Amino acid sequence: MSDFPWLTTLWLLPVAGAVIVLVLPATQRVLARWVALGFSVAVLVVAVLLATRFEPGGEQFQFVESHSWIPAFGAGYTLGVDGIALVLVLLTTALVPLLIVAGWHDEREVGSGRRVAHTYVALTLLVEAMVLMSFLALDILLFYVFFEAMLIPMYFLIGGFGPRTDDPAMRVRRARAAVKFLLYNLLGGLVMLAAVIGLYVLTVQQGLGDGTAGTFDFRTVVSAANAGELGADPALLNALFLGFMFAFAVKAPLWPLHTWLPDAAVAATPSSAVLMMAVVDKVGTFGMLRYGLLLFPDATQTYAPLIVTLAVIAIIYGALVAIGQTDVMRLIAYTSISHFGFIILGIFALTSQAQTGATLYMVNHGISTAALFLIAGFLVSRRGTRMIADYGGVQKVAPVLAGTFLIAGLATLSLPGLAPFVSEFLVLVGTFSRYQVAAIIATGALVLAAIYVLWMYQRMMTGPVTEGNERIRDLVPRELAVVVPLIAALIFLGVYPKPITDFIDPAVHQTLTTVGITDPEPSAPAQPEAGTATTGGAHK
Numbered sequence: 001m002s003d004f005p006w007l008t009t010l011w012l013l014p015v016a017g018a019v020i021v022l023v024l025p026a027t028q029r030v031l032a033r034w035v036a037l038g039f040s041v042a043v044l045v046v047a048v049l050l051a052t053r054f055e056p057g058g059e060q061f062q063f064v065e066s067h068s069w070i071p072a073f074g075a076g077y078t079l080g081v082d083g084i085a086l087v088l089v090l091l092t093t094a095l096v097p098l099l100i101v102a103g104w105h106d107e108r109e110v111g112s113g114r115r116v117a118h119t120y121v122a123l124t125l126l127v128e129a130m131v132l133m134s135f136l137a138l139d140i141l142l143f144y145v146f147f148e149a150m151l152i153p154m155y156f157l158i159g160g161f162g163p164r165t166d167d168p169a170m171r172v173r174r175a176r177a178a179v180k181f182l183l184y185n186l187l188g189g190l191v192m193l194a195a196v197i198g199l200y201v202l203t204v205q206q207g208l209g210d211g212t213a214g215t216f217d218f219r220t221v222v223s224a225a226n227a228g229e230l231g232a233d234p235a236l237l238n239a240l241f242l243g244f245m246f247a248f249a250v251k252a253p254l255w256p257l258h259t260w261l262p263d264a265a266v267a268a269t270p271s272s273a274v275l276m277m278a279v280v281d282k283v284g285t286f287g288m289l290r291y292g293l294l295l296f297p298d299a300t301q302t303y304a305p306l307i308v309t310l311a312v313i314a315i316i317y318g319a320l321v322a323i324g325q326t327d328v329m330r331l332i333a334y335t336s337i338s339h340f341g342f343i344i345l346g347i348f349a350l351t352s353q354a355q356t357g358a359t360l361y362m363v364n365h366g367i368s369t370a371a372l373f374l375i376a377g378f379l380v381s382r383r384g385t386r387m388i389a390d391y392g393g394v395q396k397v398a399p400v401l402a403g404t405f406l407i408a409g410l411a412t413l414s415l416p417g418l419a420p421f422v423s424e425f426l427v428l429v430g431t432f433s434r435y436q437v438a439a440i441i442a443t444g445a446l447v448l449a450a451i452y453v454l455w456m457y458q459r460m461m462t463g464p465v466t467e468g469n470e471r472i473r474d475l476v477p478r479e480l481a482v483v484v485p486l487i488a489a490l491i492f493l494g495v496y497p498k499p500i501t502d503f504i505d506p507a508v509h510q511t512l513t514t515v516g517i518t519d520p521e522p523s524a525p526a527q528p529e530a531g532t533a534t535t536g537g538a539h540k
Contacts, residue, residue: 002150003427005212005473005538006046006050006053006063007047007050007063007065007080008065008080008087009135010043010046010093010112010132011129011132011133011135011302011446012123012129012131013039013046014039014043014096014126014128014129014132015041015125015126015129017035017036017038017040017122017125017127018036018122018123018124018125018126019119019123020035020039021036021118021122021211021310021356022118022122023175024118026118027116029118030117032117032122033100033117033120035446036100036122036124036125037100037101037124039091039208040097040100040125040128040134041097043093043096043128043132044093044094044096044097045187046093047089047090047092047093047094048090048349049082050063050089051086051090051136051503053088053258054081054083055174056083056501056502056503056505056507057377057506058507058509060082060507060514061080061081061082061138061219061539062081062082063079064079064080064138065077065078065079065080066078066079066138069142069160069457070141072211072212072213073141073200073202073214073216073388074210074213074215074216074217074264075139075141075216076139076142076216076217077143077207078137078138078139078142078218078229078435079137079138080136080138081135081136081505082507082510083504083505083506083508084286084289084290084503084507084508084511085135085136085286085290085357086503087359087360087362087363087500087503087504088282088286088362088363089135089136089341089365090280090363091278091279091282091362091366091367092128092131092132092134092135092479093128093133094281095275095278095279095366095367096124096128096275096368096401097375097483098370098482099124099271099274099275099370099374100121100124100271100273100484101222101478101480101481101482102268102270102271102374102377102378102479103109103120103270103272104126104478112235112295116161117136119156119456120161122156122242123153123154123156123157123161124153124157124271124272124275125239126153127150127153127154127157127275127279127308130146130150131279131280131283132149132285133146133439134146134150134283134287134537135283135286137218138218138219139216139217139218140145140196140199140200140216140221140291141196141200141216141219142216143218143287143403144192144193144196145203147189147247147251147283147287147319148185148186148189150280150283151181151182151185151189153274153279154181154218154275154276155178155182156178157272157275157276158177158178158181158264158267158268158469159174159175159178159179159267160178161269161272163270173263174267176263177263177264177266177267178264178267179265180259180260180263181260181264183248183252184257184259185251185260186496187250188247188248188249188251188257189247190247191246191247192243192244192247192248193245193364194243194263195217195239195240195241195243196243196359198236198239198240198243199240199295199358199394200214200215200216202214202230202231202232203215203216203220203221203224203230203523205231206224206229206230208220208221208224208229213362218291218294220339220445221512222294222295223295225295225297226294226297226515226516227296228250229416234299236411237296237298237299238296238299238302240295240296240299241292241295241296241299241300241303242303243297244287244292244296245288245292245307247284248284248285248286248287248288248291248292249271249284249310250284251281251283251287252282252284252285252288252340252343252344253281253337253340254310254311254314254341254344255285255310255313255314255317255337255341256310256320256341258314258318258337259334261277261281262330262333263334263475264276264339265277265329265330265332265336265503266327266329266330266333266386267378268525269327270373270374270377270378270450271377272378273329273333273373273377274369274370274373274374276332277336277359277373278367278369278370278507279364279366281336282342282366283364284338284391285343285347285362286362288344288347288348289347289358289359291512293457293515294511294515295513297515297516300348300350300515301517304348304349304350305435307344307348308348308349308431308435308438309438310344311341311344311348311438312341312438313341313444314337314338314344315338315341315342315345315441315442316338316441316442316444316445316448317337318332318334318335318336318338318339318340319338319448319449319452320334320448321334321337322334322338322452323448323452324380324383324456324478325388325452326387326388326536327386327387327388327457328376328379328380328391328460329373329376329377329380329385329386330386331388331452331456331525332369332372332376335369335412335449336365336369336514338445338448338449339361339369339412339420340365341442341445342359342361342423342424342442342445342473343358343361343362343365343427343440343537344428344432345358345427346359346427346431347429347521348431349427349434349435349438349514350434350517350521351430351431351433351434351520352505352508352509352519353426353429353430353433353478353519354426354427354429354431355430355508355511355512356426356430356501356505356508357422357423357424357425357426357427357429357430358423358427359504359507359508360422360426360497360500360504361423361424361427361457362418363423363493364411364419364420365420365423365424367411367419367486367489367490367493368411368412368418368419368420368490368528370486371404371407371408371411371487371490372405372408372409372411372412372485374482374486375401375405375408375460375483376405378393378475379394379401379405379460379472380399380477382472382473383468383469384397386461388456389459389461390466390468390470391459391460391461391466392459392460392461392462392463392464392465393461393462393463393464393465393466393469394460394461394465394469395461395462396465397465397469397471397472397473398472398474398475399474400474400475400480401472402461402474405457405460406461406468406484407487408486408487409453409454409456409457409489410451410453410454410493412428412449412491413446413449413450413453413454414446414449417451417491417492417494417495418490418491419490419491419492419494419497420490421495422493422494422497423497424446427442428442430482433519433520434520442450450513484514
């Protein structure tokens with residue numbers, strides 16, 4: 001079974017599911033959803049099998065598949081997975097089935113005869129396939145193609161399947177949000193394309209490929225870059241790094257390139273918004289860690305202080321703006337900007353502890369954001385409004401909904417015992433060893449998070465039942481099937497994160513070793529050796 005194409009199977013399964021769904025008769029809406037769910041579960045099973053066969057202490061990239069793709073340009077169909085990519089693959093494949101169940105009835109109200117349900121779930125599966133391919137690609141051109149291609153199905157999910165409304169103005173805003181999402185990310189992708197081409201030219205000049213062609217093979221370019229064999233002027237390498245970083249910062253999103261996110265999150269259905277924030281946007285932070293650091297180690301260290309500064313601004317800015325929101329969905333979207341700031345801070349602190357925390361944060365943020373946003377979406381679908389002021393006393397009429405909302409909210413503010421605390425703590429401790437001031441300022445977001453989460457919960461869930469909320473029903477079995485696994489994961493990983501960190505730690509250490517970065521030496525004074533006499537008089 002060692003020669004079985006596990007990685008190709010992993011990303012092609014959702015593509016096959018999307019194709020089968022689209023050829024089903026238009027009247028088979030329920031069947032289309034079940035087929036999509038079945039394929040998404042099959043993808044999860046393959047990902048779990050990969051995890052059980054993965055050796056954390058083995059080769060850096062495992063299950064490698066390599067075939068010729070465009071030999072004239074040195075591009076290949078090369079796939080592989082390390083511990084960092086593996087945990088993000090597990091996150092993606094675990095969330096998609098839950099999102100399909102959560103969005104079982106999320107389809108825009110359009111004329112009869114349209115294949116609305118078919119298209120909706122097919123687009124979701126296509127996004128999953130392209131995200132998985134981005135995590136698995138070991139060819140730079142192959143990565144770029146899917147990095148950009150995932151924008152198309154995501155654009156249609158945002159613009160074509162938002163919350164149901166008869167308000168033409170709302171539909172216009174939805175279309176604008178989708179276009180804004182697409183334009184921002186396309187701009188980032190075009191800048192990255194220029195950097196990809198520039199990097200390829202360097203491989204041609206240095207004869208890294210076969211014959212007259214260069215190479216897009218990630219491992220070959222990384223080896224040359226870290227051996228100083230690219231032979232480029234440092235200013236050119238810095239420019240190429242900034243080209244990659246710009247695209248990743250847009251997708252992540254990093255302040256001040258974040259403005260598309262709140263609009264897109266509110267315009268999309270809750271399930272599509274979670275797919276975007278918890279899955280698609282992780283490709284940006286993954287790209288920073290995989291491509292930014294490994295391809296351009298010197299440029300990464302040059303610009304790390306600047307990026308750390310922007311990350312700290314994002315952390316505080318996102319939290320402050322979230323406090324002032326009157327729309328619950330927009331509030332949660334702004335919290336993600338703050339959390340992405342923590343992830344980016346951990347990556348560019350350039351310590352093993354911070355990068356382990358950042359990678360773990362990618363997973364934990366995906367789970368906590370999915371829980372909070374989906375539960376809020378279930379509530380909004382019942383009441384028909386996103387305004388926080390329209391709620392009040394919900395815990396009296398829907399105690400399970402309110403209770404799970406509280407747990408998800410406490411996870412968002414990184415309460416000890418819940419998953420995000422572990423990752424946030426690692427990021428802050430790892431950052432403090434290199435950037436003390438940044439870590440101290442970022443810690444202030446913990447207080448701000450408590451304000452926006454607890455104040456939101458107080459206004460929406462406590463107190464007397466506000467008029468119009470009396471008939472809000474509690475979570476139904478389908479919704480519990482979505483929420484319970486997410487809450488369980490938040491608690492389990494908050495108490496016992498070792499199953500995830502066992503994959504992450506070796507990959508992070510291999511990454512830092514490859515680029516020659518070591519952790520700072522402890523600044524604490526050395527302890528006296530055993531047997532050395534220390535008396536009060538001697539200190540005097």
